[in-house]
Amino acid sequence: MTSIDYSHLFGLQGQRAMVIGAGSGIGRESALALAAHGAALVCADRDAATAEQTAADVRATGAEATSLRLDVTNQDDVAAAAAAYPDLAVLVFTAATNVRKRIADYSLDEFDRVVNLNLRSSFLLIQTFAPVMAANGGGSIIGFASIRAQVVEPGQGVYAASKAGLVQLIKTAAAEFGPQGVRVNAIAPGVVETPLTAQIKANPEWYGAYAQKSALGRWSRPEELAGGVVYLASRAASFVTGSTLMIDGGWTAIDGRYTPPA
Template sequence: MTAPADYPNIRTLLSLEGKQAVVIGAASGLGQASAIGLADCGAEVICADLNADGARATAEVIAGRGGQATSLGSDLTSTADADALAEQYAGADILVVTPGFNVRKRLLETTDEEFDRVIDINLKGTYRLMRSFGRKMAERGRGSIITFASFRAQVVEPGQSIYAAAKAGVVQLTKTLASELGTTGVRVNAILPGTFATALTTQIKNDPEWWTAYETKSALKRWASPHEIAGAVAFLASDAASYVTGTTQLVDGGWTAHDGRFEPSL
């Protein structure tokens, strides 16, 4: 039996040629890896970050790999910046919001200021950008918004209270916007990274016992490198994911599927 004549070529669907992607947090870590991965798939990438020099460096890396990229400084804690960015790149096909900030303290030791900071960057910053770009994409009738939550939206440990709450909020914002924009041609999905070796996990890396415990917890029993996030981002950004919206894509090495505390002899 042959495939129906109207079946598209999956390689064509996975290509991002002709698409414009705005990546927030592109200066380093998972944002940088996402930007490079999208450019490798053919997208023109706008690298945005509070660290404008870092965003420029990422754009230069992309150019050195034969891709197309520009850069600019942008503050996701500013509604004015979010609105201006969405206006400047009103034709963007893809939005990726990656920044994260964590304060690892037991809840009873946290302060109002720490709570406000974690929420403003992780949750409200994502909200601002989803709202600004979502409006533009809905008007055009197309687009893919990819938010970054965390596996901590699902599983926690002592010291993760505010961060986990913020990332769980990102998941719910993502599901809600996917529901609201479903008939407009705009898809909205969340990626939930697990243990990736980035600046956000420097505190853990500086504690060998903590680092090793995390290393052995997942099914793969290792930390992830930043580039390993790019495949999930590229898929959700592409037309190959045309029927995927409102989802939470775990990229956690099997952490949440695998209880790594003990392996019985069976």
């Protein structure tokens, strides 16, 4: 007979979680969801005001939350954050950027900007926080990749490459830190209504075309990603590491589909 209390499978009581990018979008909803399951939150963002607003919203629910201004491209900032929260059990990072241009039109400055935020900073976060978690006996690190790590389109080359690199980095981190109890996973969203996709939403034809690419026929909302974050952070995913959780409404399952006439 099992001794597991499945009613608390997703409980995060007594654990501290840091969400980077908590000021808006997926990061904000992830922070609220983790707090709702008992975690004490550190709401981190490059924008201190939005980070504090999310922390205030978490505290309004009765949960514990602090805010932190954090530039993930700055090595000193990341080191200071790890030193300030040595008891961190969950790390979620969502920060990303994109420059939609074809390869021939890209400047090296644009390349560096996308890769530095999407991949270099992810490397820095894992490199800094994973050993701290390992020293404490384990933890969960969750990075946000994208369907573009698997399927691409013109104008997405550098973004797609950075997200594919992140997936492989996460797999390697899972292998290296797994023996110390640190689980490292990725979430790969499809199209989500966030500030990063505002350019698409402003174009009805483009917006509608993307909606029809998923099996559900619509875009996702940021709060629809939060369940995956809670799952990967919790004991429900205690044997899950090195994986990529697709939350894309079926986009990659049916990409390129044709529905023949009846």
